[in-house]
Amino acid sequence: MSEVKSFWCHEASNVLCVRASDFDNLTRLFLDAAERAVASERREKELQQRLTEADEREDQRAALTNDDLVAIARNAALNSVDRYNYMPCLPEEAFAWKPHYWVIEAMRAALKPADGSKPSTCTWSEGGFSWHTGCGKEWQFTDGGLPSENGMHFCHSCGKTLVVESADPS
Numbered sequence: 001m002s003e004v005k006s007f008w009c010h011e012a013s014n015v016l017c018v019r020a021s022d023f024d025n026l027t028r029l030f031l032d033a034a035e036r037a038v039a040s041e042r043r044e045k046e047l048q049q050r051l052t053e054a055d056e057r058e059d060q061r062a063a064l065t066n067d068d069l070v071a072i073a074r075n076a077a078l079n080s081v082d083r084y085n086y087m088p089c090l091p092e093e094a095f096a097w098k099p100h101y102w103v104i105e106a107m108r109a110a111l112k113p114a115d116g117s118k119p120s121t122c123t124w125s126e127g128g129f130s131w132h133t134g135c136g137k138e139w140q141f142t143d144g145g146l147p148s149e150n151g152m153h154f155c156h157s158c159g160k161t162l163v164v165e166s167a168d169p170s
Contacts, residue, residue, distance in 0.1 A: 040151065047154045051161070061111045069107045073099035122155035125165040133157060 074094040077087045088094035123134040124147060130140045131147065135158040141150045147162055155162050 037151075044151075044154060047159050050159070064108075064111065066104055069104045070099060073103055073107065120160055121163045122158050122160040123163045123165050124155070135160075 088097040137157040
């Protein structure tokens with residue numbers, strides 16, 4: 001950022017003055033920074049909302065009981081295009097019908113996250129004058145400092161929760 005030059009204006013009773021172009025440039029820079037800060041806060045709120053919604057969906061999946069899964073299987077059997085003799089055809093029949101045990105187990109297994117699923121965090125490591133993200137991007141802060149000191153709680157690229165890799169003391 002260029003330095004603003006001020007000077008004493010004797011015609012204005014010794015008032016400290018700034019050139020209009022310097023004032024306009026600083027005003028523009030300030031407004032641009034304010035707009036970026038508002039956009040960043042908006043993005044952070046959106047990401048937090050997405051994370052909250054994902055957590056709620058996960059809670060709902062985890063809360064499904066075997067009775068819930070049986071009800072889903074019954075409904076699927078009634079609405080299935082492929083009919084088998086053992087499947088119910090009418091809602092009255094479906095009430096008494098029970099799906100195979102392995103169907104319920106397969107449904108429960110499908111609801112669990114995979115062992116190799118992607119982590120919900122993005123680890124950042126400091127590298128000289130920039131930060132290297134776990135998702136393969138690079139980020140720099142004008143004034144330096146940690147991401148949290150600059151209002152960063154989520155990765156700007158992948159949207160995952162940001163975790164700073166601790167520096168090795170040796």
